[in-house]
Amino acid sequence: MAKKNAFYAQSGGVTAVINASACGVIEAARQHPEVIGKVYAGRNGIIGALTEDLIDTSQDSDNDIAALRHTPGGAFGSCRYKLKGLEENKAEYERLIEVFKAHDIGYFFYNGGGDSQDTAHKVSQLGDRLGYSIKCIGVPKTVDNDLPLTDNSPGFGSVAKYVAVSVREAALDVASMARTSTKVFILEVMGRHAGWIAAAGGLAAEQEGDAPHIILFPEIPFEQGRFLKKVDASVKDYGYCVVVASEGVRNQEGQFLSETGSRDAFGHAQLGGVAPFIAQMVKERLGYKYHWAVADYLQRAARHIASRVDVEQAYAVGKAAVEFAIRGKNAVMPTILRASHDPYRWEIGSAHLKDVANVEKTLPQSYITQEGFGITEEGRSYLAPLIQGEDYPPYKNGLPIYVELKNVPVEKKLKEAFTLR
Structure with a gap:
């Protein structure tokens, strides 16, 4: 096998562990200098490839x-x-191949969700069509946990842990003040079409009356009357009510409760905040004092409370991507296969990119309670292992120590610049 350079890029919303996958890719590549030369990273994802803005990771030490x-x-x-x-x-894909040719790149590792796996698949097809040998391997990542054909997606376990811990801690705060202050607390979490993150909040509850008292899933149409009745009953029974709401909650007509009308770069509807919408509803209809919070970037950036399982899996899929490529595999993605629930055991498998691209895995109905406001034991059995274990970063002066790479640019070889559309 001729020695070639590799290209790695990160795509979409980042996670607490996406860099663990990058670590897996780069360290594995460095262990095979006979077939992989340098690992170039795309500055700002696939844009770095299109604009020939590459980073030479060989300039960073093994420790970094x-x-x-x-x-x-x-x-x-x-x-x-x-x-x-x-x-x-076609022009953009041909540009990618042109950049890959110029820098002798024979391996393409794209770290992202469903849209990213679609891109990797298309690049593999174009490589075949143009007669350019390029091994395209997707590296799974998404906090939404909606990639198919994998037990779970790296990035999700750490968000799930953050949300479950935050719900438990916030509930203790609310409960202690509920008699004279806030009676309803709403935490909005990510999840446009799939309620995996919201479901993880349910792990905070271990017995009757524990928060969260209500979980709002994208998979269950929102009914105002049923919701308000449940809020009122929770306040009367327990003194307070904690709600975990997925950003993608929809009404019975299928419209997002919080849709602003704008679209992001992937064409997805921009959501404007379901928590304040629901909080206002509670105030107007029930008169209860409320507070709300949006976990937003905090949930996906919280490396200080990452799940050890998630860190290990994120690293493993990055490493496996390289191993797949040097074994000649193409247009595939490493997957996580669950061998058992208890004790939790997993291994690495693989899936074809054509079967992964643009397919969303939603929360099974069997994971949602019959009333639609909580998780079942089956759902708990699936979720609980993914938040297990701690993997704290090193600390100094009370703060975590995070690395900042040199990100040394690679000299450009193409004369013509490329204009992004």
Whole structure:
């Protein structure tokens, strides 16, 4: 096998452990110098490839690359930039191949969710069509946990842990003040079409009366009357009510409760905040004093409370991606296969990118209670192992130590610049 360079890029919303996958990719590549030369990273994701803005990761020490494992965010920059179909936007795909040729790149590792796996799949198709040998391997990542054909998605376990812990801690705060102050607390979490993160909040409850008292899932149409009745009953029974609301909660007509009318770079509806919407409803209809919070970036950046299982899996899929590529595999994605619930055991499998691209895995109905406001024991059995274990970063002066790479640019070889659409 001829020695080639590799290209790695991060895509979409970053996570607490996406850099652990980067660490897995780069460390594995460095262990195979006979087939992989340098690992170039795209500055700001796929945009870095299109604009020939590459980063030479060989300029960073082994210690700094190892420190990626406990550093949140995207070490090389990420982006929300969706490449359209091959026929309607062939120029961009041809540009990628042109950049890969110029820098002798024979391996493409794209770390992201469903849209990213679609891009990796299309690049593999174009490589075949143009006769350019490029091994395209998707590296799974998404806090939404909605990738198919994998037990779970790296990034989700740490968000799930953050949300479950936050719900438990906030509930203690609210309960202690409920007699004279706030009686309803609403935590809004990510999850546009799939309620996995909201469901994870349910792990905070271990017995009757524990918070959260209500979980609002995208999979269950919101009914105002049933919701308000449940809020009122919780306040009367327990003195307070804690609600975990997915940002993607919809009404019975299928409309997002919080849709603003705008769209992001992937064409997804921009959501404007379901928590304040619901809080206002509670105030107007029930008169209870409320507080609300939006976990927002905090939930996906909280490396200080990451799940050890999640960190290990994120690293493993990055490492496996390289191993797949040097074994000649193409257009595949490493997956996580659950061998058992208790004790939790898992292994690495693989799936074809064509079967992963643009497919969303939603929360099974069997994980949601019959009334639609909580998780079942089956759901708990699935979720609980994913938040297990702690993997704290090193600390100094009371704060975590996170690495900042040099991100040395690679000299450009193409004369023509490329204008992003």
